[in-house]
Amino acid sequence: MERHESSTARTPTNSLVVKRRTKSRSYRQSYQSCFGAGSRLGLTPALTARRFNTSRRAPKSHNITDKVNAEQLALLVKTEWQLSYVTPLYRFRHTQLKSYSRQLSAFIAAEKQQGLAVEVEGPQGGARVSFSVVQGMVEAVDDAETVLIQIHSKPLFARQDEPQKSVWSGWLTCINGNPDYLHSLPEDFVCLPLFCSSGPENLTTVVKSWFQQNFDCYFGPLEISHTSLQWLVALWTNCHAESSIQHLKMIWTLPVVPPLQITYTVNPQDAWELWSSVRKAPQEENKAGKEVEEDSIDIEEVMSFIQVLKSHFYRHFRLDLSAGSLNQVSTALGSAKYSGRIKISNSKYMITTLTLLTECALLKMPI
Incomplete structure (x- = not known):
């Protein structure tokens, strides 16, 4: 059963207020317009001092089954996902997910008329898109809520009473995102840097294209180095x-x-x-003489x-x-x-894995 609890989802904001002049600009152009000239952007410490962490928390078991919808979690852990990074989304709102579902459905129908998205078959109403929040898939206070996208459709020769089947799934997430980077973003940007997709490549392309046109973002391949x-x-x-x-x-x-x-x-x-x-x-005391709270690697x-x-x-x-x-x-x-393909088979340690992948996505971000 799908959940659309978008009204309670968290879209982090900060105190920076920025005016935007042209929504159709590329992400790089718009991002520079937010911070001023390119030279000013180059002096922004949070954007230039990004490096791969040399120390991490030792993995600990997280019983996220108590927080995350069982049906959503089953999808996340049983599927092999292709990874991409995505730059911050301009004016994306978790409270507008139902509207986004309708808009993307219409966009896919338009692409289909032009001969694209051919996997979405069937004359009976075309594709049905659902956006939903994966409640509980956050770790840090600055993380935006994870968003799950599913596309359902009927086969070309399906019976009239045959239900639609899922033909594509994807999700955007940010787990333990770098707080300095997240705080440096203007308030109109939402950072969900890790994009995972499963399904026909041309549908992935259509979904990315819709996001890029509506939220002035950019997608790129994310290899696991x-x-x-x-x-x-x-x-x-x-x-x-x-x-x-x-x-x-x-x-x-x-x-x-x-x-x-x-x-x-x-x-x-x-x-x-x-x-x-x-x-x-494990060190019993740190330099300040206090006990070390968490084991690290x-x-x-x-x-x-x-x-x-x-x-x-x-x-x-x-x-x-x-x-x-x-x-x-x-x-x-x-x-x-x-090549950027990941499968998480045990939900207890997926937070550890997603923290690493979020960091990889943020480091790949063009600025």
Whole structure:
């Protein structure tokens, strides 16, 4: 059962008031107009000091089933998603989702008349679009509520009484977004930088086009970099004590001719023991003499873990993975590919994964 609880959704605002002159400008142009000249934008610390975090909170189990609608959550965790980043949306309002549903439906119908969106078949009313808020999918006070979009349609030769079926799904989210970056945005912009889609590519293109025309934003491909994949190797392995990862599978590519692809599978207990061997002992006190509230993982531990895995592989097969790149990682908690495809298989740790992906999306943002 779909939920349209848009009236209670949160669209973060801040105290900056900016006038906008031309809505049809590109995102880069409009963003510069918000902050003034391009040189002023270049001096904005929150926009220029963005770097990949070198330390992260150790994953902790989140029982989000108590907060998130079960039907929505089932869709999010059972699907493999293609990732994109999207720049802040101009004048997007969570309270207008029903209106957006009608507008996108009409837009798809218009595109279909021009020969596009061919997967949306059937003469019986065409596509039905639904926008809904995924209540509970926020972590920080500055995060905007996650928005789920679904497109339903009937097959071309469906019976008249046959219900419409979902042919495309997508969602926009921001989990633990960088507060400095979010605070630097003018109040008319809503930041939902991570866009996940599943379905025909031409429908994805149509949805992106509608967003770009209505909210003056820009979409771009979001790969999961070599470094981000290594972070996922460590973060997911760290969860093994609470939730068995069942396996640690990595796919590496070596730059030879033709390219050599290596599948490296590690027993979960072996992976856990190797990870435990490089983990630093939790500090009982920080420099101020206070107890450290949360366990963390730093980049040195991640690199040490990956190096141990490489060394272990070299001893057995005399192949040095350091010359190659990590292209894919999978455990029982999920899978991720360099091409930007992600599947989250365990909802308890999806917040950890989405925090990393939100950071990746924000770092990819053109300014």
